Amino acid sequence: xxxxxxxxxxPLARSITSALMGASAATIVVGGLLGFAPLEGRKxxxxxYATLLGAGAGALFGVTVKPTPAKGRSTPQAVAELKxxxxxxxxxxxFVVIRKVPESREITSFYLKPQDGQSIPGFVxxxxxxxxxxxxxxxxxxxxxxSLSDYAEHPDYYRFSIKREGAPRGQDVPPGIAxxxxxxxxxxxxxxxxxxxxxxxxxxxxxxxxxxxxxxxxGITPMISMAKAAIAQNxxxxxxFLHGARDGSFHAFQEAALAIAPNIPNFHVxxxxxxxxxxxxxxxxxxxxxxxxxxxxxxxxxxQQRSDSADAEYFLCGSPSxxxxxxxxLAAWGVSENDVHFESFSKPRPKATAEATATVADGxxxxxxxxxxxxxxxxxxxxxxxxxxxxxxxxxxAEEQGLEPAFSCRAGICLTCMCxxxxxxxxxxxxxxxxxxEGSVLICVSKPGTSKVVLDL
Numbered sequence: 001x002x003x004x005x006x007x008x009x010x011p012l013a014r015s016i017t018s019a020l021m022g023a024s025a026a027t028i029v030v031g032g033l034l035g036f037a038p039l040e041g042r043k044x045x046x047x048x049y050a051t052l053l054g055a056g057a058g059a060l061f062g063v064t065v066k067p068t069p070a071k072g073r074s075t076p077q078a079v080a081e082l083k084x085x086x087x088x089x090x091x092x093x094x095f096v097v098i099r100k101v102p103e104s105r106e107i108t109s110f111y112l113k114p115q116d117g118q119s120i121p122g123f124v125x126x127x128x129x130x131x132x133x134x135x136x137x138x139x140x141x142x143x144x145x146x147s148l149s150d151y152a153e154h155p156d157y158y159r160f161s162i163k164r165e166g167a168p169r170g171q172d173v174p175p176g177i178a179x180x181x182x183x184x185x186x187x188x189x190x191x192x193x194x195x196x197x198x199x200x201x202x203x204x205x206x207x208x209x210x211x212x213x214x215x216x217x218x219g220i221t222p223m224i225s226m227a228k229a230a231i232a233q234n235x236x237x238x239x240x241f242l243h244g245a246r247d248g249s250f251h252a253f254q255e256a257a258l259a260i261a262p263n264i265p266n267f268h269v270x271x272x273x274x275x276x277x278x279x280x281x282x283x284x285x286x287x288x289x290x291x292x293x294x295x296x297x298x299x300x301x302x303x304q305q306r307s308d309s310a311d312a313e314y315f316l317c318g319s320p321s322x323x324x325x326x327x328x329x330l331a332a333w334g335v336s337e338n339d340v341h342f343e344s345f346s347k348p349r350p351k352a353t354a355e356a357t358a359t360v361a362d363g364x365x366x367x368x369x370x371x372x373x374x375x376x377x378x379x380x381x382x383x384x385x386x387x388x389x390x391x392x393x394x395x396x397x398a399e400e401q402g403l404e405p406a407f408s409c410r411a412g413i414c415l416t417c418m419c420x421x422x423x424x425x426x427x428x429x430x431x432x433x434x435x436x437x438e439g440s441v442l443i444c445v446s447k448p449g450t451s452k453v454v455l456d457l
Contacts, residue, residue, distance in 0.1 A: 089121065092132060092193040098157065100188055103252035107218055108183055109149060109161040115191060120158065123197035125151050125205065125229035126222045126315070126343070129160055130195040130408065130416055135181050140404055144178040145414040147317075147343070148197060149221035149253075151228040158197070161252060163218035198415055200435060201343035203315065205233040210312035212299055214326060216244035216290055219318030222343065224253050224260075226315060231261045238312075240299055241269045244290035244322075248273070248280040270298060290322070292329025316342040343413075343433075370427040374448030378403060378457040379422055387448055394419075394426065394443035398457055405443060405457055412445035420456035425449040 099111035112129075114120055126147070133142045146160035164183045165176025186192070203211060203226040211230055213223040220243050230239050241260075245251035251271070261267035271284040272294065288294075295314075303312060314330055316323045323342050330340050374387045376397065383401055391397045395417055398405050408416040412432025418440050426441045427449035436442050443455065 089196050092195060095158070095192050095194050097186060097188050097190045097192060100186070103161055105249045106163045107161050107221075107252040108164070109159055110182065110186065110192075112158045112160075112192060112194065113156065120155060121196065122153055122155060123148060124199075124202040125225040126202040127197040127199040128222075128414070129158055129197055130414060131160075132193040133178055133181060135177060138177070142178050142181075143406055143408045143416050145199075145408050145416065147199075147222040147225070149224050151225040151232070153232070158194070161218070161221045198434075199343070200433070201315075201317075201341055203230060203313075205229045207313075208234065208237060210238035210240075210299075210303065210306075212240045212242070212295065212312050212314045214240075214242045214290060214295065214314065214316050214318075216318035216322050217250075218252070219316075219322075220253055220257075222317055223315070224256060227257065227260050227267075231264060231267055235261070235264055236266065238266045238302065238306075239268070241267070242272075242290055242295065242298070243270075244272045244274065244318075245284075246273065246275050247277045248283050249277070251283075254283060268298070270294075290326075292326060292333065295326070295329070296333060311339065314340045316340065370429075370447035370449060371451060374424075374450065375452045376448060377423075377452070377454040379454055380457055387453075389447075392447075394441075394446050394448070394453075394455065398443065398455075403457055407444055410444045412442050415442065417442055417444040419443050422454040422456055424451075424453035426453065 094115040095112035096115050097110055098113050099109075101109045101111070103109050128145045128147045130143060130145045133144070135142050146162055148158055149161040150159040162179050162182050165179040167175045201222065211226070213226055215223045223241065223243070227239060227241050230237055241257055243251075243257070248254065251273075254271070257269055272286050272288055272290050273280060273284045274287070274289055276284060276287060286294075299312065314326075314335060316326050327340060327342065331337065370389065372389055375384060376387045376394070377384045378398065378401065381403055383403070385397070385401050387394075387397050391400065395405055395407055395410065405419065406416050408414045410417075412428070412430075413434050415434045415436065418434075418436045419442075421439060421441045425448075426443075426446040428442075428446050430445070432442050432445050434442060441455075443457075
């Protein structure tokens with residue numbers, strides 16, 4: 001009986017169930033003692049009193065039973081479950097832009113619903129959407145990945161929020177092609193092909209561990225999704241939401257984050273502006289940049305008061321220098337690397353080459369690193385060419401051969417370049433952030449690892 005009750009999380013339901021079980025047991029016992037013939041007078045009253053007494057005792061017992069804590073899914077389990085959920089949608093699917101909403105001076109949100117009117121799968125907070133844009137003047141479709149910036153357990157739309165990227169200072173590089181096209185030319189009613197949500201930078205919403213969400217600039221987008229999900233699924237979870245912006249005009253979702261859980265004391269929001277304006281007064285907590293000293297001053301006191309553990313998970317999203325600084329600071333503070341999760345659609349900081357063999361699909365990676373030369377066969381196109389060390393990655397080599405494989409980040413993160421490896425092995429100079437499907441490789445960060453490699457291109 002106890003093991004059954006321990007699995008019931010709701011205390012009222014647990015008490016009622018226990019009461020019914022107690023009443024049933026008392027009725028059976030008394031029935032056995034008095035006989036199951038029709039009862040009269042004192043026997044009938046005795047049976048009724050016994051049933052009520054059993055129900056009362058059962059209810060009290062149900063209250064005292066402590067439920068077994070619900071077992072949360074691990075992050076890989078959550079991703080795997082949603083990968084199965086979205087398995088019916090493969091490749092590109094057309095979506096309609098139903099809303100376009102400016103969020104700040106630089107960031108605009110786009111709300112998408114499927115053109116076919118069918119349902120869409122849920123996603124793990126922190127995942128991104130891959131979209132395809134036909135931009136005039138571009139030789140082929142432009143593919144980009146954007147973090148999903150909203151959350152619902154059963155969504156009927158997807159939302160991503162894009163920063164308008166200007167030209168880098170001091171470099172002869174044009175402004176962001178995709179971001180400026182989205183801001184200037186994509187309006188409500190536009191059709192955008194998209195692939196299912198993907199990505200491993202995710203928050204396990206069923207976990208009880210404290211979560212520290214730290215961002216700057218457009219890095220706030222996946223944090224909104226994570227914060228909403230964490231509080232919706234586990235309101236008792238300790239969550240910090242720390243964000244840095246130049247001033248209020250550059251701060252997207254300022255009110256949205258505050259509105260997630262205004263009456264929940266374990267959800268803490270802290271905004272820090274580097275150059276606040278007079279009109280920003282009251283809209284932020286202090287001045288400067290979000291750094292490790294701020295994190296420690298806000299998080300450490302609360303963690304030290306916890307009786308069970310002083311650990312937490314840290315999620316970082318923002319500019320590369322911002323994340324490098326925080327990762328170094330967290331490591332110096334004693335936070336395990338396994339508890340620090342980060343995302344940036346640019347080249348990650350290098351790690352030891354040896355790690356590559358342990359982080360990608362078995363059978364696809366050469367333990368000895370890249371070879372000096374290799375025969376590369378592109379099966380679909382029927383081309384064969386000799387690769388040498390100066391030819392760069394397999395993506396770069398394929399482009400040199402006149403092929404046009406899909407790509408986006410060119411940093412081993414977004415999985416857009418994932419390709420089936422039909423024969424041979426590849427080598428990664430550093431472990432990719434994204435993990436390809438079994439039997440597939442990310443050609444944007446890999447080189448031949450055997451004398452012959454056959455790719456499904």
